[in-house]
Amino acid sequence: MTRQPKIQLIDIHKSFGHKKVLDGVTVDIGTGESFVIIGGSGSGKSVTLKCILGLMRPERGSILVDGREVVGVPARQREEVMKKFGMLFQGSALFDSLPVWENVAFGLMQGRHMDRRTARRKALEKLAQVGLGKDVAELSPSELSGGMQKRVALARAIAAEPEILFFDEPTTGLDPIMADVINDLIVKCVRELGATAVSITHDMHSARKISDRMAMLYHGKLVWVGPTADVDQADNPYVDQFIHGRADGPIKMEIRH
Amino acid sequence: MFLDFLQYCGRLAIFAGVAVYHCLRPPIYFRLIGTQMLEIGYFSLPVVGLTAIFTGMVLALQSHTGFARFSAEGAVATVVVISMTRELGPVLAGLMVAGRIGAAMAAEIGTMRVTEQIDALTTLSTNPFKYLVAPRLIAGLAMLPFLVLVADIIGVFGGFLVGAYQLGYNPATYIHSSWDYLKPMDVVSGLVKAAVFGFLISLLGCFNGYHSRGGAQGVGQATTNAVVSASILILTTNYILTALFFNK
Numbered sequence: 098m099t100r101q102p103k104i105q106l107i108d109i110h111k112s113f114g115h116k117k118v119l120d121g122v123t124v125d126i127g128t129g130e131s132f133v134i135i136g137g138s139g140s141g142k143s144v145t146l147k148c149i150l151g152l153m154r155p156e157r158g159s160i161l162v163d164g165r166e167v168v169g170v171p172a173r174q175r176e177e178v179m180k181k182f183g184m185l186f187q188g189s190a191l192f193d194s195l196p197v198w199e200n201v202a203f204g205l206m207q208g209r210h211m212d213r214r215t216a217r218r219k220a221l222e223k224l225a226q227v228g229l230g231k232d233v234a235e236l237s238p239s240e241l242s243g244g245m246q247k248r249v250a251l252a253r254a255i256a257a258e259p260e261i262l263f264f265d266e267p268t269t270g271l272d273p274i275m276a277d278v279i280n281d282l283i284v285k286c287v288r289e290l291g292a293t294a295v296s297i298t299h300d301m302h303s304a305r306k307i308s309d310r311m312a313m314l315y316h317g318k319l320v321w322v323g324p325t326a327d328v329d330q331a332d333n334p335y336v337d338q339f340i341h342g343r344a345d346g347p348i349k350m351e352i353r354h
Numbered sequence: 355m356f357l358d359f360l361q362y363c364g365r366l367a368i369f370a371g372v373a374v375y376h377c378l379r380p381p382i383y384f385r386l387i388g389t390q391m392l393e394i395g396y397f398s399l400p401v402v403g404l405t406a407i408f409t410g411m412v413l414a415l416q417s418h419t420g421f422a423r424f425s426a427e428g429a430v431a432t433v434v435v436i437s438m439t440r441e442l443g444p445v446l447a448g449l450m451v452a453g454r455i456g457a458a459m460a461a462e463i464g465t466m467r468v469t470e471q472i473d474a475l476t477t478l479s480t481n482p483f484k485y486l487v488a489p490r491l492i493a494g495l496a497m498l499p500f501l502v503l504v505a506d507i508i509g510v511f512g513g514f515l516v517g518a519y520q521l522g523y524n525p526a527t528y529i530h531s532s533w534d535y536l537k538p539m540d541v542v543s544g545l546v547k548a549a550v551f552g553f554l555i556s557l558l559g560c561f562n563g564y565h566s567r568g569g570a571q572g573v574g575q576a577t578t579n580a581v582v583s584a585s586i587l588i589l590t591t592n593y594i595l596t597a598l599f600f601n602k
């Protein structure tokens with residue numbers, strides 16, 4: 098797993114107005130690796146993924162995908178780079194003007210010009226993998242529950258079998274059994290399809306199950322990066338507090354002024 | 355304040371430039387253009403038709419009472435047809451469509467923005483300008499002239515109804531004087547205006563939606579801005595175009 102890194106973040110800075118969200122994030126993510134980012138709510142995990150995807154532009158720093166700079170590339174080149182990615186958004190972000198199956202098949206039909214019939218078959222296949230049947234395929238996304246929407250969004254992210262998968266809280270809002278099905282699916286995408294995965298999660302059980310390596314984001318920096326097996330002996334007070342979910346420790350919640 | 359306005363104009367101009375560029379470059383989504391044409395052209399017909407017929411009727415009535423003061427009632431038909439085709443057809447149809455379509459576009463695209471659907475489009479290798487903006491611009495540009503042509507016909511017919519059945523003009527004479535003084539330029543200038551207005555309505559609907567932020571309130575704001583700015587721009591460019599066309 099130590100060939101050329103798939104994704105390299107070098108000293109990424111991003112702020113909104115006066116609010117500094119990312120303050121020098123540096124990390125290498127290897128090809129075929131499953132990487133998990135943990136961290137408190139509002140610490141900038143989703144922003145990190147959006148910076149890599151070019152949906153937000155960092156003020157400073159450099160992001161390399163397969164060794165090529167992606168910050169500030171022109172739109173047409175960006176479309177090419179995007180073909181490598183599949184993204185599950187935290188809020189699902191399904192197209193509510195299209196039925197479920199067209200949502201899943203969207204990347205196949207638009208990006209890869211697959212014909213509708215084949216794309217539909219493929220979409221049904223992916224929906225089955227996330228535990229959704231044929232009857233759901235014709236519904237509109239607004240007719241689904243939150244957890245079902247999340248699973249459709251997951252099916253959409255993996256439909257084109259991209260090289261790099263980003264999952265923003267893939268198991269939030271799912272029951273424990275379905276969460277485990279999704280965990281297995283993510284592991285399968287990485288192990289069998291050889292994809293590189295970056296996931297964000299608050300669910301430590303899921304994080305341990307799907308990740309090869311973990312990183313913890315706190316105050317705009319990665320305060321700890323290491324193999325999943327080491328997370329319990331991390332000897333890092335932030336990580337320690339986070340994985341045990343304790344209210345007191347070095348991470349102060351902003352509720353106690 | 356003034357700087358803000360300039361900045362707004364600059365952003366709008368850049369947005370328009372990028373959008374037009376993507377209208378001309380493949381891939382072009384014909385299915386989406388078709389859907390938008392149906393939405394803008396066909397489903398606006400009732401609103402535009404009603405506006406036009408009552409405008410034509412009231413125009414005939416007003417010019418009749420006005421012209422009666424200096425015994426020029428013969429000019430009523432001509433006044434109706436010229437005002438309809440040159441000014442009222444395009445402007446009123448434009449304003450009605452701005453309220454109907456501009457608002458809908460801003461709300462739809464704005465919702466897509468705040469629910470990250472536009473970001474999702476990008477991650478699926480689809481350019482939002484090509485997929486969302488270009489079809490709407492093309493459909494607006496193409497369908498407004500069609501709507502205005504319909505509005506012209508219905509408006510003139512409304513004037514005819516009032517003239518012939520209420521004011522007692524001879525129907526044959528009325529039709530003659532409508533037709534005889536009408537120049538092709540009157541209609542063509544109206545249709546050119548319509549195309550410009552259609553483009554502006556779609557442009558402002560998309561622009562405001564695309565740049566909306568901050569949840570439901572932001573989308574509401576975008577919708578209002580789309581309609582207000584489109585209406586103002588329609589009235590302003592209407593004056594400019596009239597001055598250009600009929601400036602002798």
Ligand SMILES: Nc1ncnc2c1ncn2[C@@H]1O[C@H](COP(=O)(O)OP(=O)(O)OP(=O)(O)O)[C@@H](O)[C@H]1O
Nearest residue numbers: 113118136137138139140141142143144145187297
């Ligand atoms: N578009 C935006 N405009 C302004 N501020 C933003 C924007 N997006 C994110 N932020 C700010 O950036 C910070 C990090 O947001 P982010 O969504 O990355 O958090 P997160 O780590 O994903 O949290 P969660 O676990 O709750 O999803 C937040 O404080 C948020 O207020």
Ligand SMILES: [Mg+2]
Nearest residue numbers: 142143187265
């Ligand atoms: Mg988040």
